[in-house]
Amino acid sequence: MNKENTLNVRRLVGAILLALGAISGFIEAQSVSSLAMFGRIRDYQGFLYWFAACGIGIAIWYFVTLKSQPNKKAELIVKIIFYVVVGANIIFALMSDVSNAAGFGIGLMIAYSIGCPWGKKGYKKHPYPVAQEKETAKD
Template sequence: MNKENTLNVRRLVGAIFLALGAFFGFVEAQSVSSVAMFGIVRDYQGFLYWFSAWGVGLAIWYFVTLKTPPNKKAERIVKIIFFIIIGLNVLFAFASGISNAGGFGIGLMIAYSIGCPWGKQGYKKHPYPVSKEKEAAED
C-alpha cells in the first residue's frame, strides 16, 4: 500500500467534529442575535463566533491535509497557538460567568485533540517524514 496516498482517518474524524462544532456554534450564535444587544448575551455570542471561526479554520486545514504527511513544525506551531489562545478565551469565558461558551471552547479543544498528532513521530500510520539529512546519518 502506498503511504503517500492513504487517508488519515484520525485527521478526518477531527475535521468532521470541528466542522460540526463550528456549524452548531454559528447556529447558536445566530439564534441569540435578536437578544444580543447588551451584556452577557453579547459576550456569549462573541465567544461563539470566535470559537466557531477557529473551528472552521482548523477543519479546513485538516480537510486539505488529509492525504499529505504531517509537517512537524507546522503542527507544533498551530498546536501551541491554538491551545494558548483558546485556553485563555475559555478561562476568560468562565471568569465572565459564561459557562456555556467556555464549555463550547473545551469541546473545540477536544475535537482538535482528536485530529492532531501527539507522538514524537506523528501519527501511528502517518509518521512525520524523515529528512534526507537523518537518512544519510543513519546509513
C-alpha cells in the first residue's frame, strides 16, 4: 500500500468536527442577529463569526491535505498561530462576559487538537518527511 495515497483518518475526523462546529457557529450567530443591536449579544455574535471563520478555514486546509504528507514547518506555524490567536480571543471573550462564545472557542481548539499532528515524527501512519543528508567522503 502506498503511503502517499492513504487517507489520514485523524485529520479527516478533525476536519469534519471543525466543519460541523463552524456551521453550527454560523447558524447560532444568525439566530441571534435580530437581537445583535445590544452590546453583549453583539459581542457574542462577533465572537461566533470569528471562531466559525477560523474553524472553516482550518477545516478546508485539513480537507485539502488529507492524503498528502504533512509539512512540519507549516504544521508548527499554523499550530502556534491558531492557539495564540484563538486563546487570546477566548480570554477576551471571558473578560467581555461572553462565556458561551468562549466555550465555543474551547470546543474549536479541541476539534483542532484532534486533527493536528503531535510529536516529533508527525502522524503514526503519515510521518513528516525525513531530510536525506548527503554523505560526503572526507579525504
